[in-house]
Amino acid sequence: MPPKTAGDTTKERILDAAFDTLVEDGITGASARAIAAHGEFNQALIFYHFGSVRDLLIATLERSSQIQVERYRERIEGITDLGDMVHVAAALHAEDMERGSITMVAQLMAGAASDPEMGEAVVKAFQPWIDLVERALRQVFAGSPIEAFLPYPDMAYGISSLFLGLELLSKLDPDHEQEERIFSMMNMVSGMLENVIAGKPLLG
Template identity: 40%
Template sequence: MTGDRPTKERIIDATLETLRVDGFAGTSARTIARRGGLNQALIFYHFGTINDLLLAALDRAAMERREHYEEAMRDAADARDLIEVAARLYREDLEAGHITVLSELIAGSLTEPSLGPEIVARMQPWIDLAEGAIARAIEGTFVRELVQPRDLAFALVALYLGVDLLTQLDGDHARAESLFEVGRRLTVTMSMLEDGAD
């Protein structure tokens, strides 16, 4: 099955799995190699440094995920759609362990300062994506006069990240669901106000 995957890909596979299972702390050249049944020296041959490998792993995970996000968000016409789409994507991310990988790398980029700027640069496209979706969802409503899509997008990404981290820390996934429920009610209220106003 994985036997004929190129070594470089197998290293990335093993890296993502190690991040998911053992966290950033447990992700070293040695543990990655052990999990992937690979020789440790191959990592340095193919990627040079561990940091470059971690970034390569993040890039691959993000690329696969971004298409999915863009497609799902294209279909969301208003704020109420968007909330449902966001809740679904969050659940998928959680299931697939993408959330774990992201949280671990963000936390790790504080721990490993040389990683910081690279991680930040890779988050910008996600903020842009959120901004576009939000801009479409609130266009022509009174909310548009109240907040900049850019600020809301940043807040949303920050909130997502904070919830990830706290959830990661105490394993309580129910609270994320409560938040989506709050979002639902807020968007319902918003559209009621909107209908009453116009």
């Protein structure tokens, strides 16, 4: 399920096919031939429209990241309660497991190990995700007594890493059973945190 906007033009068909291939078969399976077969178009079109496979993958990453970050940003808008935010984060993570936008990022990150130019592109495309998390954190802790003491950028970097690893790991878990438990745990932690911030005892 690619980030469908209007897969009308050929360029968009190619981008969608590249996205699907990347999510389903990973970076090692994302060859020009495989992508073309996936989208049922001619292999040569990739090189005509994007110059090289790598440039196509980078374009796919940039498009998908932009669309998805904007999408997720809308979803967290106005949420100021920590528990609610965890709830939304869980929902977004579950959706993303289906859609695959983070999976794609993880795959390209792995692929960037042998390709510095790709590495640069991935770093650049991932920054908006980190910024999104930072925005969520600031919303949630606004007005809290510890608001001014929190290292938001570092927290955002850490939480982004968590989701990245979670998605990489969850893909291997055939019956995504661990994920739900992760979020029920995060729920518990957020509850405890809210207690503590409010000056109440840890449990209760």
